[in-house]
Structure formats: structure tokens, C-alpha cells
Amino acid sequence: MTANYQHLNISKAPLQNDRRTRRVNMPRIRRGDLRQHGQMLLNQLQTLRPMLTQVPGSADDGRYILKLNYSGTMNFSALIHHGVEFVSQENKQVCVVFSDEQGLATFAEHLSSLGLGNTELTYKQILEALDGIEGWSAEDRKSWALRRYGFPVAERFKLDVELWPIEVAHHPKRIDLYTRFEHWLQEQDISRQDKVNLDSLLMYRVEVSLPQAEHLLAHRDVRFIDLPPSSGISYQQINRDINTLPARLSSPAENATRICILDSGINTNHPLLSAAIAESASFVPDQDAFDEQGHGTAVASIALYGDVEACNQSNFWQPQLWLYNGKVLNEQAEFNAETIEATLAAAVAYFTDLGCRIFNLSLGNANAPYDGKHIRGIAYLLDTLSRQYNVLFVVSAGNFAGSDEPPVPQSSWRDEYPDYLLHEASVIIDPAPALNVLTVGSIARHNATHDAQRRPEDIQHLCPATENQPSPFTRHGPSIKGAFKPDVMAYGGSVASNVRQGQWHAHMRGLGVLSCHHQFQGATLFKELSGTSFAAPYITHLAGHLLNEYPDMSASMLRAMLVNHASVPQAMTQAFPQAMRESYKNAHTTRNREIEREVTGYGIIDEDALYRSSEYVVVMRCEEQIENNAHQFFELPFPASFLRSQRSTREIRVTLAYSPAVRTTRMDYTATRISFRLVKGRSLDEVQASFNHQTQSETETRSDDVQTNRVVSAQQRERGTVQSSVWTSRQRNPDEKWFIVVTRQDRDWGEAFSSEQEPYALVVTATDRDNAQAQLYTQIQAQIREQERARARIG
Incomplete structure (x- = not known):
């Protein structure tokens, strides 16, 4: 019977780099006639303004909702310079903003100045990127289920109503928003059944008649209306x-x-x-x-x-x-x-x-x-x-x-x-x-x-x-x-x-x-x-x-361990x-x-090595934390026997998981991104240089090495918060050193919602089933102890 052992713990190297930045020049939207473009947008705004004042909810505080369609990229934080305040990115090329009368006047003035030679506008590229200005319509407020099934055929029925989640749950602006809305519900004799108020979700369950439902579809503060959840089973x-x-x-x-x-x-x-x-x-x-x-x-x-x-x-x-x-x-x-x-x-x-x-x-x-x-x-x-x-x-x-x-x-x-x-x-x-x-x-x-x-x-x-x-x-x-x-x-x-x-x-x-x-x-x-x-x-x-x-495993480690043992x-x-x-x-x-x-997804979980390692299959794990715009490095403790040049199948699996803060008002959704790369090099210093902000002009960027025998690319896996890939090889070089580089990058809006040190879980599995005399666990364990002794000497 094959002996089994507790999975091993590994540690990151005692160094950390500032994240290597990526030089990206965002393409600017060029309009043929800026003056004509500005007038087109101004006409849309002026046509829309009288209708905005008639929308339920607008009279309460004199603020209005606009839907901005745009091309390319949009600097949401800079919208305020044109008199409008960002609320939510609703899809790749649509964002929603609030404005008041003064803000609308500023917006109209900037649109009328667009293309005039004697006027220099700050953040003019934002106005250039706009394709059109609309209101948030009743159709925009309908969920998939509501568009497909319509309102229930009943004298009274229940709906889920989601409001625009401005600010966070207990911010004064949020409190003012839902207080006004709840007062409006009372005025309309709409029965409120329940309420959820989270940082990025403000939702009510209401009971309404058909006219009341139609009225809700026009309310300024309503982002989304849905039928209540539906479930069913049989056996x-x-x-x-x-x-x-x-x-x-x-x-x-x-x-x-x-x-x-x-x-x-x-x-x-x-x-x-x-x-x-x-x-x-x-x-x-x-x-x-x-x-x-x-x-x-x-x-x-x-x-x-x-x-x-x-x-x-x-x-x-x-x-x-x-x-x-x-x-x-x-x-x-x-x-x-x-x-x-x-x-x-x-x-x-x-x-x-x-x-x-x-x-x-x-x-x-x-x-x-x-x-x-x-x-x-x-x-x-x-x-x-x-x-x-x-x-x-x-x-x-x-x-x-x-x-x-x-x-x-x-x-x-x-x-x-x-x-x-x-x-x-x-x-x-x-x-x-x-x-x-x-x-x-x-x-x-x-x-x-x-x-x-x-x-x-x-x-x-x-x-x-x-x-x-x-x-x-x-x-x-x-x-x-x-x-x-x-x-x-x-x-x-x-x-x-x-x-x-x-x-x-x-x-x-x-x-x-x-x-x-x-x-x-x-x-x-x-x-x-x-x-x-x-x-x-x-x-x-x-x-x-x-x-x-x-x-002691965190939730992220549980996810990483389970996915690490999955395959298609x-x-x-x-x-x-x-x-x-x-x-x-x-x-x-x-x-x-x-x-x-x-x-x-990642497939079916193989339970053989899920709980215990063996001399043929060795699981290594680590729970760490990383700050924004940083790289962390792990030197993998592979012995020469695993990297031997003789032809036989060997496998490296790497999985990373983390649980970022999220926001429903952003298409990006996650406030931070943590990802990994598997690379090889002669030394830690050599690898570090490839991921060093200070030396980025002298060295090329690095992605995964040996990409031809990898099952999931870096670009594919890093879209999720649990990321995994498998590398399979027949021949290796005993002198190779293998490293994992973990990187964190907060989104421009996400730093305020993220922790200074974001936790993550990392799992690595080395497999050498073709080697009848394999002592992989014993050798990796010895390598880990040697790494610990070396770090102690340096310390």
C-alpha cells in the first residue's frame, strides 16, 4: 500500500517587487466635426430635459438620471467636471449618471463649447467619446423575466425593485435616497414587503397592482425591476x-x-x-x-x-x-x-x-x-x-x-x-x-x-x-x-x-x-x-x-484545493x-x-490526492497576503530527480484563489485582481528583474513559460477568482529553477474597497507517476527545509 502524508507548506521568498506597469495608450475617439458632434449631443440633452422633470422622484430633490452611450473607454471619475456624477456602468458602452439643474447647465454649456476654436475644455476627450444621451427608460428597467413573461395576470402581485446603489449602505446620500423612495411608496399605496440595503445592492420586495407597477417602471431612482425568484423540483x-x-x-x-x-x-x-x-x-x-x-x-x-x-x-x-x-x-x-x-x-x-x-x-x-x-x-x-x-x-x-x-x-x-x-x-x-x-x-x-x-x-x-x-x-x-x-x-x-x-x-x-x-x-x-x-x-x-x-484552511484555500484536483x-x-x-x-x-x-469549467475532482500526498503526487500549499501593485515570488522546491532529462511524463498544477470586494455598479465587478505566472530562470534575481518596475525598460515582460503544454492560458484563468492550470512535460533540465510570481493590481476605483493586504491561497501539485522509484515527497520536503535554513541564515 502506498504511504500517504500530510500536504506540505511552502513559503514565499523574502522579497517583494513593485508591480511592473503596463504602458497602454488608450485610443482617443476622433469625431470628424467636433462642433457638429457637440450640437448633436446638445440637441439630445435639450429634448430630454423637459421629460426628465416629469419622471416620478425627480421633483423630490431636483436631480435627474441620464444614460450616456459612449465609444472606447470612459474616465468615470472625471465626468464630474462636465456637471454629471457617475452612478453605474451598465454595460461595456453605457454608463448612468446623476445631475441637478446646475449640473445640467454646466453639461449643456460644455457641449455648446465643443469644437469652438477659442475655448479649451478640460477632459474634452470625454465629450468626444459620447455617442448619445438618453434617459433610463422603462425598458431599461425591465429584467429578463419581465421582458419575457410580462407582469403577472393578477389583481395584485409581487415585484423585486432595485434602486440605484449610490454611495454605500449607511451614507447620508443613500439614506436620503431610500427615505424619499419609501415615502413615495406610501403615497402611491404600494405595499412594501421587505428590504435589503447592502453597499452595492438596494432592493425592495413590493406588492402592486398593474398601474402601480407601470408607475414604478418610470421612477427615477429605480434601476431594475424583476419578478420574484422562481424555483421548482421533481423526484x-x-x-x-x-x-x-x-x-x-x-x-x-x-x-x-x-x-x-x-x-x-x-x-x-x-x-x-x-x-x-x-x-x-x-x-x-x-x-x-x-x-x-x-x-x-x-x-x-x-x-x-x-x-x-x-x-x-x-x-x-x-x-x-x-x-x-x-x-x-x-x-x-x-x-x-x-x-x-x-x-x-x-x-x-x-x-x-x-x-x-x-x-x-x-x-x-x-x-x-x-x-x-x-x-x-x-x-x-x-x-x-x-x-x-x-x-x-x-x-x-x-x-x-x-x-x-x-x-x-x-x-x-x-x-x-x-x-x-x-x-x-x-x-x-x-x-x-x-x-x-x-x-x-x-x-x-x-x-x-x-x-x-x-x-x-x-x-x-x-x-x-x-x-x-x-x-x-x-x-x-x-x-x-x-x-x-x-x-x-x-x-x-x-x-x-x-x-x-x-x-x-x-x-x-x-x-x-x-x-x-x-x-x-x-x-x-x-x-x-x-x-x-x-x-x-x-x-x-x-x-x-x-x-x-x-x-486551518480558509475558504479561498478550500476553493483552491478542490479546483487544483479537477480536470476535464x-x-x-x-x-x-x-x-x-x-x-x-x-x-x-x-x-x-x-x-x-x-x-x-475545470472539470471533475479527482479525490486520490485531495486529502493526502504520496511519494508520487505531492501537494504544496500556502496562504499569503499581498499589497497593491506588488509581485511576490515562490521558488518551487523541485528536486533534480523530478526535473530529470529522461523521457517520462511529469505534471505541475498551480491554483490560486482569492475573494475580492465586489460592486454591482461596475462592469469590472471585482475591486482587485490577483493572478499568477509560472516561470523558470537561473536564479531568483533573474526572475525578479523580469517583474521589477525599476528595470522594466531593460527587460521584456514575462508570461507563463512553456505555454505549448499548458491547459489554461493566463489570460483565460485570471478572469475568475479561482485560477488553475496544468503543465505536462516529457523532458526537463535538472538545472532549471521554477518560480511562481503572484501579482496584485487594484482597479482605479477599487483601492478604497480593498484591504491594504489582500489574502490569497496558493496550491501547487507535482506529479511523477511514471517513476517507480519516486521519492518525490521526501525530496521536496528536504528542499523546503533547506530553503527555510537558507532564509534563517540570511535573516
């Missing part, structure tokens, strides 16, 4: 006699990891769960924490045991994690009348006080597919809470059940798989786009239904996906700026079509994942389900066991035909992006 049962279970299960160790299931509740009396239940709490008014629907119980059983099917086959049940039950969905497993963001914030605060470090959220808002623009709603909340509490959220990517408008698939799930997996109708839904969480998609484990197993001679049910391929219902990314989402995949089941009843008759019996039944009695201990909801808790299970082994298997890649992969990679809008990454 079928599988039987097992309760008397065959072990007589009594032992509880987890007292100091075992505490994981929280935020869902529809848990049936805490289930014989396979009761020993691990720590505490339950309901955040749904007038309802206890019991699971009426069964969704939460199913999720909890997978989070506790991982592969319930394997446990059932062996009849081996050993709880090693504590389950905390937070009911945030009602008895129909739907979001309640209160704003789900407020409910989740209260639940997370409650359970973090009880020591929970990992939270599973197998829920999604089908009314909020990611539109490629702002991250908002639940996703923004989770990104904020993960940073605030240093907790890991594991969320599901969401399920795709087909689309009528447009029809997806058009005729057959099986024939059109996997094409529809990349259709715009099957994009990830809130909260899956969140960056500081682990988002989980689903892969298939089985491909034969119960009927197909009993009657293999009959053609009745056909499954689009086979083992380890994306489930037919899993949703695709990417998230903002092209960040990989989902991050990883896990078994979530599959569905098949009855070929004699048409494409819409989905059948899952025999194709799902096994979980506990909330209404257990006699032989109904288990049930079978399919969905990304049941892939996410498997990752929660892995994270919980990892925290059992290494209780050949079966998953082959789900997408070669021609389809090449076409996607070469297309203008998706250039250099791999189609399988959009659906599977």
Missing part, C-alpha cells in the same frame, strides 16, 4: 427496507466540520441523518424547520455521505460531518414572500456564529439567467458574505428544462445534444455567476433507465449523455468577463427521452443519484433524483472532509464533436475559448 422514489440499516449510527467527532444546508429544511429524524444533526432553524415566517418537500433532506444526505449509492451498496454509514439545517425555502421548496437576499443574509449570520464554515445552496432563480452584464441578486450577496465571513458557498449551476421561445431543442433532446448546452437559453442562473463561490454543474453517471435494464432488447428510452458527460439539463457559463462557470462538475444524474412519446417526455428512473427520502417509512428510505441541485452537495461533502483534515476527462471533451470544438474556438465572439470549458 421519484427508490425503496429499501429500513430494517436492513445498522442498528445505531455513531455521531461525528465533536470537532468535526460544520456544514450548513440552506434549503427547504431537513427531516432530522431520518435514521441515516439524525446522528449528524446539530441544530435547525427556520427563516421562513410561521414555518418550522421540517422538510415538507424533500429537497433539503435529499441535498443534506449527499452532503453528509457523498456517494449515497456506494454507501447503500456496502451498507456502510459513518457520518463524519455535522449538519446544520437552515430552512430558507417554504413548504413548496420555493422562495418565500420576503426577499431571499435578506433571508439568506440572516441565515448565514446565524450559522456562522455557530461555527459553520461551509454552506450548500442548491437553489436557483429561474427568472434570472445571467445576461453577461452585471452580477446582482443572490450572487452578489454570496460574493459579499463569503468575503465578510471567510466561508465557502457551494451553489448549483441551475437546471435547463427546455425553452419554448425560442424552441430549444427544436425537435429532439437526443439529436441536438450537446448543441443546446451552449444555447443562450441554457445559461447559468442566479446565484451561479457569483465569483467568490464554487459553482457546480452536473455530469451523468448512468445511461440505462430501469426499463432499459429490465428489457435490454427493447428500444424505449434513449439518453443523450453517457457516463462522465455533461447532464442533458446542466447550464453553461461563462460568468462576468469570461470567468469559468461552473467551476467544477459532479454527478447529478441524467434524463432520457421516451422515443415513442416525443422529446418532451423526460424519464429519469435509473439515471439519477440516490439520496434520502424525507418521508421514510418501511421501504421508502431513499429516492432518486436528477439535477444540478444534487451535484453541488457532493462538492460540499468533499470540502467538509478537506476541512476535517486541515481545520476525455469523455467530457468527446461529448462535443471535434468540428464543433474547432468552430467555437475560432469564432469571432468566442475566440480562443474552449467549448467544453463553458459547460464544465
Whole structure:
């Protein structure tokens, strides 16, 4: 049996460089006739001004909203010089600003002066960049769901109303904004149900009539109106006699990891769960924490045991994690009348006080597919809470059940798989786009239904996906700026079509994942389900066991460790035909992006070396902090035997994770960027020079070395807050030295929201499986000790 060891710790080198700056000359928008351009914009502003005064909310404080369309880049902080105040960047070429009468007069005066030879305007390039001036319209305020479905057909109905999040939560301007709005709601006899006030999110749940809803669509301070979140689940049962279970299960160790299931509740009396239940709490008014629907119980059983099917086959049940039950969905497993963001914030605060470090959220808002623009709603909340509490959220990517408008698939799930997996109708839904969480998609484990197993001679049910391929219902990314989402995949089941009843008759019996039944009695201990909801808790299970082994790990380290052990298997890649992969990679809008990454992210987690290293596979980890505009250096302790010139496969994996502050008013979203490069050099001094601000004119910039054998480029991975790549080689040079360079750069607006020292987690895995005599762990451990002694001598 192969010996296993605790993962090793590595340290950064005792030096730090100022970040090497990049010289970028932003292209200036040139207008043929500046005078004519200024007059065109002035006419638009003068036409708009009378309408602005009629917008509800404007009369309260004499301020107005303008939507500025622009080309190229925009200096948002300098807009104030032209009489307007930046509020939000709404997409790549649109920003929204506030102004008052005096500001509008200044804006009009500057536009009228544009192009006059005797007038010199400060920041004239801003006016040159403007393409047009509009108001924020009712159509701009409609969400995807509202545009698609319209308002509910009812005398009164609920809406989620998001206001412009000016300043931060408790700033006097913010308080004045929401005080005026709440007074207006009272005047309009609009019933306020709930409210969420965070730095970058100000949202109300209201109950309205149709005329009141139309009035809201015109209100100056309203940024966005959405239908309340929608969720739904379905399942079928599988039987097992309760008397065959072990007589009594032992509880987890007292100091075992505490994981929280935020869902529809848990049936805490289930014989396979009761020993691990720590505490339950309901955040749904007038309802206890019991699971009426069964969704939460199913999720909890997978989070506790991982592969319930394997446990059932062996009849081996050993709880090693504590389950905390937070009911945030009602008895129909739907979001309640209160704003789900407020409910989740209260639940997370409650359970973090009880020591929970990992939270599973197998829920999604089908009314909020990611539109490629702002991250908002639940996703923004989770990104904020993960940073605030240093907790890991594991969320599901969401399920795709087909689309009528447009029809997806058009005729057959099986024939059109996997094409529809990349259709715009099957994009990830809130909260899956969140960056500081682990988002989980689903892969298939089985491909034969119960009927197909009993009657293999009959053609009745056909499954689009086979083992380890994306489930037919899993949703695709990417998230903002092209960040990989989902991050990883896990078994979530599959569905098949009855070929004699048409494409819409989905059948899952025999194709799902096994979980506990909330209404257990006699032989109904288990049930079978399919969905990304049941892939996410498997990752929660892995994270919980990892925290059992290494209780000091931060949430960022947990994410880094899990992603570091993920890869895209050949079966998953082959789900997408070669021609389809090449076409996607070469297309203008998706250039250099791999189609399988959009659906599977970093892939499936290999558990072999997740918890322990061996002499063949060595995991090294480090938690550090870095200041803005700085480089930090790690000299990797690779022995000569690993870098030998003899031909054999060796592998280096590097993963970095961090949890930045975020803002919904910026398309950049994250306040800071931390990234890494894997480089080689003769010495640390040589590498340092390549990343030194003071010597940048004498040396060329450095990206990753050996790019031809790398699976994810630096440009692709650094779009996310968990970043990973793998380098595979057959021959190396024993005299080579390998280094990781970590860099931090705050965005121009982000320094105020970031910490002076931002934490991050780094994981490196060296693999040498072809070497039968490998003593890689022993040799790397010796190298680390030598590095420590050398630093002590210098110190």
C-alpha cells in the first residue's frame, strides 16, 4: 500500500517587487466635426430635459438620471467636471449618471463649447467619446423575466425593485435616497414587503397592482425591476427496507466540520441523518424547520455521505460531518414572500456564529439567467458574505428544462445534444455567476433507465449523455468577463427521452443519484433524483472532509484545493464533436475559448490526492497576503530527480484563489485582481528583474513559460477568482529553477474597497507517476527545509 502524508507548506521568498506597469495608450475617439458632434449631443440633452422633470422622484430633490452611450473607454471619475456624477456602468458602452439643474447647465454649456476654436475644455476627450444621451427608460428597467413573461395576470402581485446603489449602505446620500423612495411608496399605496440595503445592492420586495407597477417602471431612482425568484423540483422514489440499516449510527467527532444546508429544511429524524444533526432553524415566517418537500433532506444526505449509492451498496454509514439545517425555502421548496437576499443574509449570520464554515445552496432563480452584464441578486450577496465571513458557498449551476421561445431543442433532446448546452437559453442562473463561490454543474453517471435494464432488447428510452458527460439539463457559463462557470462538475444524474412519446417526455428512473427520502417509512428510505441541485452537495461533502483534515484552511484555500484536483476527462471533451470544438474556438465572439470549458469549467475532482500526498503526487500549499501593485515570488522546491532529462511524463498544477470586494455598479465587478505566472530562470534575481518596475525598460515582460503544454492560458484563468492550470512535460533540465510570481493590481476605483493586504491561497501539485522509484515527497520536503535554513541564515 502506498504511504500517504500530510500536504506540505511552502513559503514565499523574502522579497517583494513593485508591480511592473503596463504602458497602454488608450485610443482617443476622433469625431470628424467636433462642433457638429457637440450640437448633436446638445440637441439630445435639450429634448430630454423637459421629460426628465416629469419622471416620478425627480421633483423630490431636483436631480435627474441620464444614460450616456459612449465609444472606447470612459474616465468615470472625471465626468464630474462636465456637471454629471457617475452612478453605474451598465454595460461595456453605457454608463448612468446623476445631475441637478446646475449640473445640467454646466453639461449643456460644455457641449455648446465643443469644437469652438477659442475655448479649451478640460477632459474634452470625454465629450468626444459620447455617442448619445438618453434617459433610463422603462425598458431599461425591465429584467429578463419581465421582458419575457410580462407582469403577472393578477389583481395584485409581487415585484423585486432595485434602486440605484449610490454611495454605500449607511451614507447620508443613500439614506436620503431610500427615505424619499419609501415615502413615495406610501403615497402611491404600494405595499412594501421587505428590504435589503447592502453597499452595492438596494432592493425592495413590493406588492402592486398593474398601474402601480407601470408607475414604478418610470421612477427615477429605480434601476431594475424583476419578478420574484422562481424555483421548482421533481423526484421519484427508490425503496429499501429500513430494517436492513445498522442498528445505531455513531455521531461525528465533536470537532468535526460544520456544514450548513440552506434549503427547504431537513427531516432530522431520518435514521441515516439524525446522528449528524446539530441544530435547525427556520427563516421562513410561521414555518418550522421540517422538510415538507424533500429537497433539503435529499441535498443534506449527499452532503453528509457523498456517494449515497456506494454507501447503500456496502451498507456502510459513518457520518463524519455535522449538519446544520437552515430552512430558507417554504413548504413548496420555493422562495418565500420576503426577499431571499435578506433571508439568506440572516441565515448565514446565524450559522456562522455557530461555527459553520461551509454552506450548500442548491437553489436557483429561474427568472434570472445571467445576461453577461452585471452580477446582482443572490450572487452578489454570496460574493459579499463569503468575503465578510471567510466561508465557502457551494451553489448549483441551475437546471435547463427546455425553452419554448425560442424552441430549444427544436425537435429532439437526443439529436441536438450537446448543441443546446451552449444555447443562450441554457445559461447559468442566479446565484451561479457569483465569483467568490464554487459553482457546480452536473455530469451523468448512468445511461440505462430501469426499463432499459429490465428489457435490454427493447428500444424505449434513449439518453443523450453517457457516463462522465455533461447532464442533458446542466447550464453553461461563462460568468462576468469570461470567468469559468461552473467551476467544477459532479454527478447529478441524467434524463432520457421516451422515443415513442416525443422529446418532451423526460424519464429519469435509473439515471439519477440516490439520496434520502424525507418521508421514510418501511421501504421508502431513499429516492432518486436528477439535477444540478444534487451535484453541488457532493462538492460540499468533499470540502467538509478537506476541512476535517486541515481545520486551518480558509475558504479561498478550500476553493483552491478542490479546483487544483479537477480536470476535464476525455469523455467530457468527446461529448462535443471535434468540428464543433474547432468552430467555437475560432469564432469571432468566442475566440480562443474552449467549448467544453463553458459547460464544465475545470472539470471533475479527482479525490486520490485531495486529502493526502504520496511519494508520487505531492501537494504544496500556502496562504499569503499581498499589497497593491506588488509581485511576490515562490521558488518551487523541485528536486533534480523530478526535473530529470529522461523521457517520462511529469505534471505541475498551480491554483490560486482569492475573494475580492465586489460592486454591482461596475462592469469590472471585482475591486482587485490577483493572478499568477509560472516561470523558470537561473536564479531568483533573474526572475525578479523580469517583474521589477525599476528595470522594466531593460527587460521584456514575462508570461507563463512553456505555454505549448499548458491547459489554461493566463489570460483565460485570471478572469475568475479561482485560477488553475496544468503543465505536462516529457523532458526537463535538472538545472532549471521554477518560480511562481503572484501579482496584485487594484482597479482605479477599487483601492478604497480593498484591504491594504489582500489574502490569497496558493496550491501547487507535482506529479511523477511514471517513476517507480519516486521519492518525490521526501525530496521536496528536504528542499523546503533547506530553503527555510537558507532564509534563517540570511535573516
